[in-house]
Amino acid sequence: xxxxxxxxxxxxxxxxxxxxxxxxxxxxxxxxxxxxxxxxxxxxxxxxxxxxxxxxxxxxxxxxxxxxxxxxxxxxxxxxxxxxxxxxxxxxxxxxxxxxxxxxxxxxxxxxxxxxxxxxxxxxxxxxxxxxxxxxxxxxxxxxxxxxxxxxxxxxxxxxxxxxxxxxxxxxxxxxxxxxxxxxxxxxxxxxxxxxxxxxxxxxxxxxxxxxxxxxxxxxxxxxxxxxxxxxxxxxxxxxxxxxxxxxxxxxxxxxxxxxxxxxxxxxxxxxxxxxxxxxxxxxxxxxxxxxxxxxxxxxxxxxxxxxxxxxxxxxxxxxxxxxxxxxxxxxxxxxxxxxxxxxxxxxxxxxxxxxxxxxxx
Numbered sequence: 001x002x003x004x005x006x007x008x009x010x011x012x013x014x015x016x017x018x019x020x021x022x023x024x025x026x027x028x029x030x031x032x033x034x035x036x037x038x039x040x041x042x043x044x045x046x047x048x049x050x051x052x053x054x055x056x057x058x059x060x061x062x063x064x065x066x067x068x069x070x071x072x073x074x075x076x077x078x079x080x081x082x083x084x085x086x087x088x089x090x091x092x093x094x095x096x097x098x099x100x101x102x103x104x105x106x107x108x109x110x111x112x113x114x115x116x117x118x119x120x121x122x123x124x125x126x127x128x129x130x131x132x133x134x135x136x137x138x139x140x141x142x143x144x145x146x147x148x149x150x151x152x153x154x155x156x157x158x159x160x161x162x163x164x165x166x167x168x169x170x171x172x173x174x175x176x177x178x179x180x181x182x183x184x185x186x187x188x189x190x191x192x193x194x195x196x197x198x199x200x201x202x203x204x205x206x207x208x209x210x211x212x213x214x215x216x217x218x219x220x221x222x223x224x225x226x227x228x229x230x231x232x233x234x235x236x237x238x239x240x241x242x243x244x245x246x247x248x249x250x251x252x253x254x255x256x257x258x259x260x261x262x263x264x265x266x267x268x269x270x271x272x273x274x275x276x277x278x279x280x281x282x283x284x285x286x287x288x289x290x291x292x293x294x295x296x297x298x299x300x301x302x303x304x305x306x307x308x309x310x311x312x313x314x315x316x317x318x319x320x321x322x323x324x325x326x327x328x329x330x331x332x333x334x335x336x337x338x339x340x341x342x343x344x345x346x347x348x349x350x351x352x353x354x355x356x357x358x359x360x361x362x
Contacts, residue, residue, distance in 0.1 A: 002100040003075040008082050009089045009147040010109030016155045017082035023185035027078040034084040037132050059133040064095040072101045086132050088146045093199035103199025108151035112158035118144045119249050120320055122272030141271025151175050152196040153188050166221035167249055170318050174211035204266050204279040205296045208253055208316045224317040224324045226331050229308050231258040236334040238352040243330040245272055247322030253315035259349035284309020
């Protein structure tokens with residue numbers, strides 16, 4: 001029987017993994033310490049037994065490929081994996097996606113005192129002395145937001161914060177939230193809904209409003225759901241990015257720019273950290289739909305436009321203090337005008353995204 005894995009993530013010290021382990025006495029507890037990864041050293045505990053590993057190339061992907069994935073493939077029953085603070089559970093699940101290992105749940109611990117400042121800040125992991133490798137340029141915001149967004153359940157440490165609660169309700173509405181104080185680990189896992197992600201990786205073309213988050217503002221927190229059919233002017237979109245990074249917790253969604261009519265780009269930010277990736281071609285730009293899954297084909301057919309095909313803009317922005325009206329105005333101003341759209345085949349657009357996303361493909 002393949003292992004059933006419960007991944008426990010979090011950027012702060014916590015005992016949630018121990019509580020889950022104690023609630024399931026037959027389970028195995030695995031911990032990783034990546035503080036020496038830049039020097040090629042990984043420390044790993046299995047039920048308290050320490051193994052020190054030396055990797056030829058000290059990086060997160062090597063740790064997953066050469067250590068964690070083979071370890072989990074060799075275990076059976078429930079395994080509680082306490083992830084190092086800089087590990088994002090989505091990357092672990094992606095590494096496990098081609099194995100027989102089942103992701104039973106992803107649990108993320110959120111420190112109510114530090115999470116929101118971290119999620120809206122500009123510190124890099126390097127600034128905190130936590131960079132996993134020389135080339136690790138991630139921000140703290142990207143890590144903490146990614147950990148919370150991908151979770152099937154959230155455990156909160158510290159006093160309640162209504163602003164944080166409002167953010168989490170919009171960032172990850174389907175995940176049950178429990179206090180670390182008096183945590184009932186068995187009840188927590190049982191409370192995870194049947195519709196939970198459980199490690200499934202999103203291809204970028206699915207619905208962006210996961211779990212139907214509340215759209216009305218609360219405690220200064222708002223959700224902006226921006227949709228449009230016409231393309232962005234690449235330079236004006238680039239110039240609008242600052243508006244998407246100030247007073248904003250999360251931006252994620254699909255965009256298309258006039259300079260790249262065939263490419264669906266993915267734009268994602270957390271705090272002051274931004275990523276741009278290439279999701280591949282729009283269906284309108286290919287004659288072969290065989291590689292697209294059934295849900296994507298069905299959604300494209302429903303919204304098909306004679307001129308645009310399935311091309312569109314869809315961004316979801318979760319704000320903590322930014323004015324939604326300012327964000328919408330900036331994005332609308334970045335769209336092509338009627339005159340530009342009429343001349344689109346004749347215009348030569350300078351494209352700040354051309355080289356950028358090639359280095360950061362998803």
